[in-house]
Amino acid sequence: MDDLAVRRVGNGPEIVLVHGGAGPGATWAGLEALAERWTLVPVYRRGFAPSPPVRGRHDFLVDAQDLGEVFRGLRPHVVAHSYGVLGTLLAAVADPGSVRSLTLIEPPLYFLAERDADVVRLKELGDMVLLEGLDSEPEALREFLTLSGAPGVGAGPLPEAVTAAVRRAQYARLPGEIRVDLEVLRAKGIPAMVASGAHQPGIERICDELAAALHAERVIAPGAGHFVAAAPGFGDQLERFLSGGDLSPTDTSDICRRV
Known part of the structure; x- marks a missing residue:
């Protein structure tokens, strides 16, 4: 993986954190308390020091290859944000057994509601x-x-x-190019939660459609805009979900919680 940087903080089951266009520090502020009971594993995507530079441009296809290696080594819970969700989903679809659960925050999956x-x-x-x-x-x-x-x-x-x-x-692979077979994850029974911050209608629509496609739990956590991890109460909701992460999606589908 060309020495992709992966940090570890805390004790307990691993939660791999995959950031998007902002670095791990800004993206995951608000989740620090989870390190008392979980091992937080923030991944630094290519182009974000101390990971190596990008191979020409940011590319969710490259992210998927990198993340697939990380996931297979740990079989973790995965929490992904924004552009980081794209590579996360591709890696999980390629090898559903490599992840225990997926928490997906405000992804630019435009194809889910492209006429909205x-x-x-x-x-x-x-x-x-x-x-x-x-x-x-x-x-x-x-x-x-x-x-x-x-x-x-x-x-x-x-x-x-x-x-x-x-x-x-600039010049990153455009999110509109992605097409991902979400039915693979739904059929495999991967527990999933989809979260948003109630600050832009288009993002809310995408998250609604993603939750429906995955039969995922749907959480709306206002108060921190796009950086949902910092929203009041979100960390508690995430931990509650992860603690029941071995439940099947049919046990948690169609639940929408506002925190």
């Missing part, structure tokens, strides 16, 4: 930023960055950390 107007707008914004980067139309760029939870994107120059993140993400 809010999803169409979300895709347009995301594709623009990935294709044009800092040359994107300024107001649309700020709209996307706000949806993505980037700090300090109001009036005035964008923070240096934000501009660096936009440059890092």
Whole structure:
């Protein structure tokens, strides 16, 4: 895996944490208390130090290969966020026995609701930023960055950390290219939970459709925008789900909890 960085914190069953466009520190803030009873295993995707650089561009197909190696070595619970969900799902579909459960947070799986107007707008914004980067139309760029939870994107120059993140993400494989057979996971009985932060209608629609496709538990955790892990009460909901993670999806389907 070219020395892909994987950290371990805590004691107990492993929870592999797969971040998206933001690094593990920002993505998983709010879950620290779980390390008292679980082993948190944040993965650093390629291009995020101390992992090696990307092979040309960020690519969920490459992520899937990397993550497949991680999953097969541990058979963990997996919690994935945003772009990180794409590689996670591909790896899990390729080898369903490599994961104990899946918690999927606000993924850009546009194909699940591609005719929904809010999803169409979300895709347009995301594709623009990935294709044009800092040359994107300024107001649309700020709209996307706000949806993505980037700090300090109001009036005035964008923070240096934000501009660096936009440059890092530019030219990534577009999420609209993914097609994944979710029925494989549903048929294998992989327990799943789908979570969102109640801050953008298109994201909520995607998460609703994903939960239905997987017969997954559906959790809405407002208060932290795109960074749902930091929302009040989400850590407790996640731990409750993981503690019953050996239940079949038929035991937890069609449950929508607002925390």
